[in-house]
Amino acid sequence: MMLFEYALSLSSAVLPQLQVQQVFHATGWLAVLTWLSVQFIRVYDKRWRWLIASLCWLLVLMLWQAPLSNLGLVFQTPSLLTLCLCVNAAWQDIKGRSHLLFYTAPTEQAHVWIWLLPAIAGWVLCLDTFGLMLWDIYSMGFEQPVVWLAWGVMGVWMACIYLFALAGWQMQAVNCWLVATALFVATHAPSGNVWDAWSDPGLWIWAHVKLIQFIWRQRTRINHS
Amino acid sequence: MHKSWLPASLMPLVWFVVWLVVAALLLVNAESTPVIGRPAKTAGAATPQPSPSGWVLEAQGLVPQPPLAPAAHASNLVALPTNPHFSLAVFWFAGSKEAKPDVRIAMSLWSRQQQAWTEPVWVVDRLSAGRSLGKGILHIGNPVAWLDQQQRLHVFVVGTGLGGWAASRVLHLRQPSADIKPAQAQFDVIGQLPLGWLWNLSHLVRHAPLPLADGGMVLPLHFELGKHYPVFAWFSPSGEFQGLRRLAHMRRMLQPAVIAVDANHWQAYMRSLSPHDKVSLIRSADAGAHWSEREALSLSNQDSAVAAVMLPGAGAVMARNPYERGRSLLVMHDSVDGLQWSAPQTLVDGLPQTEYSYPSLSWSDDRLWVSYTELRQGIAWQRWRAAPAAKAKP
Numbered sequence: 001m002m003l004f005e006y007a008l009s010l011s012s013a014v015l016p017q018l019q020v021q022q023v024f025h026a027t028g029w030l031a032v033l034t035w036l037s038v039q040f041i042r043v044y045d046k047r048w049r050w051l052i053a054s055l056c057w058l059l060v061l062m063l064w065q066a067p068l069s070n071l072g073l074v075f076q077t078p079s080l081l082t083l084c085l086c087v088n089a090a091w092q093d094i095k096g097r098s099h100l101l102f103y104t105a106p107t108e109q110a111h112v113w114i115w116l117l118p119a120i121a122g123w124v125l126c127l128d129t130f131g132l133m134l135w136d137i138y139s140m141g142f143e144q145p146v147v148w149l150a151w152g153v154m155g156v157w158m159a160c161i162y163l164f165a166l167a168g169w170q171m172q173a174v175n176c177w178l179v180a181t182a183l184f185v186a187t188h189a190p191s192g193n194v195w196d197a198w199s200d201p202g203l204w205i206w207a208h209v210k211l212i213q214f215i216w217r218q219r220t221r222i223n224h225s
Numbered sequence: 226m227h228k229s230w231l232p233a234s235l236m237p238l239v240w241f242v243v244w245l246v247v248a249a250l251l252l253v254n255a256e257s258t259p260v261i262g263r264p265a266k267t268a269g270a271a272t273p274q275p276s277p278s279g280w281v282l283e284a285q286g287l288v289p290q291p292p293l294a295p296a297a298h299a300s301n302l303v304a305l306p307t308n309p310h311f312s313l314a315v316f317w318f319a320g321s322k323e324a325k326p327d328v329r330i331a332m333s334l335w336s337r338q339q340q341a342w343t344e345p346v347w348v349v350d351r352l353s354a355g356r357s358l359g360k361g362i363l364h365i366g367n368p369v370a371w372l373d374q375q376q377r378l379h380v381f382v383v384g385t386g387l388g389g390w391a392a393s394r395v396l397h398l399r400q401p402s403a404d405i406k407p408a409q410a411q412f413d414v415i416g417q418l419p420l421g422w423l424w425n426l427s428h429l430v431r432h433a434p435l436p437l438a439d440g441g442m443v444l445p446l447h448f449e450l451g452k453h454y455p456v457f458a459w460f461s462p463s464g465e466f467q468g469l470r471r472l473a474h475m476r477r478m479l480q481p482a483v484i485a486v487d488a489n490h491w492q493a494y495m496r497s498l499s500p501h502d503k504v505s506l507i508r509s510a511d512a513g514a515h516w517s518e519r520e521a522l523s524l525s526n527q528d529s530a531v532a533a534v535m536l537p538g539a540g541a542v543m544a545r546n547p548y549e550r551g552r553s554l555l556v557m558h559d560s561v562d563g564l565q566w567s568a569p570q571t572l573v574d575g576l577p578q579t580e581y582s583y584p585s586l587s588w589s590d591d592r593l594w595v596s597y598t599e600l601r602q603g604i605a606w607q608r609w610r611a612a613p614a615a616k617a618k619p
Contacts, residue, residue, distance in 0.1 A: 015466045018416050022359040065356075072360025073386050076424050125422040131454055131473030138422050139469040144251055151247055158244065162237060175240060182243055185250040191419035192466065201424055 014142060015192040021077070024189040026061060028078035029071050031086035032202070033057045038090075046093035054090075077190040079200040080180035081118075088176050112214035114173055115207040122204025125195055141193035147185065150194075154178050260459050260468040262514040265443075265485030266436040279612040280557070280570055283592065288604040291331050291345045294319035300596040300604040301433065302587035303370035303378070305334075311405060312337050312589050315596055316348065316368035316380060317604050324364045324389060326351065330382055334407050335589075342606075343407035348380060349414075354396055355384075357414035363387065365396075369430045374440035374462040376403035380412055381430045381444060391450050393429050395420065399464060418446075418458060418466060426450060431480040431530060433585065434460070438488060441467070443513055445481040445493060448473070453498055455481040457513055472516050478505045482533040484541050484563060488512065492563045494522070494531045494543060502527045502548045506564075524558070524566060525549060533563075534586035534593075536611075542593060544572060544584035552582040555597055572597070572607060581605070 016024075037053035038046070061068055128137040140146050157174045160166060177198070183189060184197035191197075231239065290297055300317035313335040320328030329350040333342045348368070355362040362384040369381045377400040386392040398412040420428040427450035434442035440462030447455050454475045459467040481493035489512045495505040503521035525548035533543045536559075543566065544557040553576060556569035572595060573581040584597040592608050599605040 013465050014468070015416055015419070018357070018414065021416055025359050068359060069355060069361040072358070073355075073362065074424070076360070128473070129421050129423040129426075129448075130450070131448075131452055131471075131475075133473070136469075136471050136473060139471055142419075142468050144255060147247075147251060151244070151251070155244060158237075158240060178240065178243055178247070182247050182250075185247055185254070191417075191425070193419045193422075195422050196419060199422070201422075 013192075014188065016188040016190070020187050020189050021191075024080070024083075024187070025072060025077045026068060028080075028083045028190070029068055030054065030057055030061060031083050032078050033061075033067075035086040035089060038093075050090045050093060075202060076200070077196075079203060080183050080189065080197040081176060082200055082203045084176040084180045084183075085203075088172055092172070111167070111169065112210060114169070115210040115214075117207075118199055118203050119207040119211060121195075121199050122201065122207065125199065126201075126204070138193065138195055141195035147181065147194050150177075150181060150198075154181070261470060262512045263441065263459070264438045264488035264512050265491060266438045267485060267488050280559075280593065280609040281612050283608045283610050285605065285607040286342075287599065288315055288317075288333050288342050288596065288606055289345055290603050291319050291329075291347065294321070294329075294331070296320055296322045296325075296328075296601055297331075297603050298323055298598045298601055299367045299431070299583050300585050300598065301367075301369050302585045302594055302596050303372060303433070304587050304589035304594075305372060305376075305405070306589065307376060308405060310337060311335055311343075311407070313587060313594060314370060314378065314405070315342070315585075315604065315606070316370050317596075317598075318366040318368060319345075323366065323601070324385070326364060328364055328366060330365060330368045330380065332410050334405065336407070346408060346410045348410045348412055349382065349398060351384065354382070354398075354414055358396070358417065360417075361386075362396075364389075366390075367429060367431050369433060369444070371434045371442055371444070371460075371464070373399075373464040377401075377464070378405065378412075379464045381418070383429045384417075386424070386426065388426075390429065391427050393427060394418070394425050395428055395430050395446060397464075397466070415464075420446065420456060420458070420469065420471075421448065428456065429479075431583075432482040432532060433534070433587070435483045435485055435491065443483065445483045447479040447481065449479055453477055453479040455479070455493060455495065455507065455516075457481075457483070459513075470513060470516070472507065475507065475516075475518055478507070480530050481507070482531050482543075484533050484535045486541075486563050494533050496528060496530050497521065497526050498528055504531055504543075504545060522564075522566065530583045532584040532586045534588055536588060536593075542586055544586055544595060544597075546582055551578070552580040553577055555581040555584060557584075557586075557595070573599075573605070575600075 034054040038049045041049045127133050161171050297319045303314050305311050311334040316332050318328050319331045330348040331345040332348045333345045351362040351365045364385045365382050367383040371379045380398045382396045383393045384396045395418040397415040399415050430446045432445050434444045436442050442460050444458045455472045457470045477498040478495040480496040483493040485491050491509045493507050497505040504524045504526040505521050506519045507516050508519050509516045527548040529546040531545045535541050540561050541563050542559050546552045555572040558566035560566045575581050582598050587594045595607045
């Protein structure tokens with residue numbers, strides 16, 4: 001009962017409590033730094049990559065406050081969706097049969113056009129920041145209709161996945177979005193605005209990297225054929 | 226064979242439950258009343274009364290400056306009407322120079338008994354604020370204070386990231402209790418105001434909030450990266466952030482000083498970067514829900530702060546630096562409707578190239594209080610008494 005009341009108090013104010021902000025700031029950057037490191041660690045068992053990288057960064061961030069403080073100074077806090085995508089990437093690597101050394105489980109690649117969603121959302125929010133949109137998009141992120149709309153879209157998307165047996169990466173994508181939204185409505189992290197929970201400039205930039213990579217590969221294929 | 230902790234057939238059910246939980250939490254937290262559009266606090270006068278046609282300077286001086294702080298700027302006054310010991314508090318930033326790492330926020334109180342400002346105390350510095358927040362801050366400045374319904378002081382402070390003022394965010398600090406001590410200021414960091422998606426960049430605060438009828442307030446802010454536009458943030462009576470209106474379609478306007486002509490008709494005067502060199506004006510007829518740009522006032526202004534305050538009953542006072550004299554001349558005007566302003570009354574007339582700027586106005590103990598930056602070295606103050614119309618005439 002007390003836990004329920006506490007959870008209710010967390011989600012009743014628009015802004016998350018300072019402690020909640022700090023927890024998500026640390027967790028978000030731990031996830032992002034781990035994910036970044038995993039891309040560069042040359043260990044073939046992916047499970048070990050995640051374990052080594054996350055433990056190293058956990059130790060660094062616990063002993064040394066400067067990295068978190070400076071990342072906050074420049075980049076603020078990663079979005080909850082970024083956090084969920086990092087956790088999902090880790091989970092996909094860990095849950096495979098990676099107990100065999102040098103074995104890497106084949107992972108299903110998401111269709112690259114899924115990255116169009118964060119790229120477009122980022123552009124809309126960026127243009128909105130500079131007053132180039134017709135509506136005040138960012139301020140809508142404090143109001144519930146946007147979250148209700150997303151909730152409906154997620155419901156329809158999930159139903160379609162089950163009814164039409166759509167690809168598994170779609171389930172991963174909608175689950176990440178759903179968990180990010182659930183964390184937001186429960187805690188209002190990281191800022192009280194749902195756009196900050198669903199998107200951040202780092203994710204926006206990464207979405208462009210993925211799209212550019214895809215376009216570049218397509219061009220290379222065409223040139224070689 | 227890889228063993229899952231949950232049978233695959235149950236996973237859809239789990240996600241369905243999560244989906245329902247989201248809806249349940251949304252329903253529990255549904256807002257019962259709209260946040261934006263709440264009426265402003267007014268004196269309750271049924272009919273507008275003429276504003277005083279003259280002002281008499283009662284007292285003036287300098288607010289004591291903290292030791293080893295040769296620079297001071299951007300003062301902000303806040304009335305403490307129910308406090309038995311102090312009638313006003315003034316906040317400003319002081320240090321070696323504006324936007325230097327050693328700049329801190331100072332506070333002094335006007336003692337009712339001694340009729341003088343108390344020795345200043347430091348409220349917050351960038352390092353302690355950054356530690357509390359868990360995010361670094363390069364410089365701080367522009368404090369704006371507000372007294373909530375529980376008589377706790379809130380202070381909003383600009384904290385810069387990489388890139389100086391253009392990379393600013395707004396910090397929110399609050400007293401833990403209503404007890405104001407002149408020798409020791411204790412403020413807790415509440416957090417940063419969420420004002421924009423792009424790393425929350427380039428939002429600043431400068432002028433006093435507009436009190437609402439329910440005890441809440443509207444904090445005027447502005448965005449200043451590339452284009453400059455006003456922003457208004459709504460707060461509950463206990464000082465919790467509630468919502469935002471960004472007037473992003475407006476151009477070249479910053480530092481809104483907002484007053485309420487009546488509960489629903491609000492006006493904001495702004496420091497202008499427009500080529501017309503006049504005080505910019507925007508108006509709302511629905512308690513801040515929608516704003517429209519109006520013709521600039523006939524009062525000149527070019528990139529210097531404008532302050533405004535409502536008088537009890539009716540009328541308003543504005544302070545500004547006339548464009549023709551740069552920031553060496555500081556004047557005030559009064560007005561009944563906030564549109565037609567009286568002839569200027571000089572607050573301070575300095576030598577060319579000197580600076581008397583960033584005025585702040587407050588009404589306390591039936592007097593008009595003015596504070597402003599003096600030569601970027603200290604904070605000056607004045608106390609004015611409204612003279613009845615007949616007596617004010619020569």
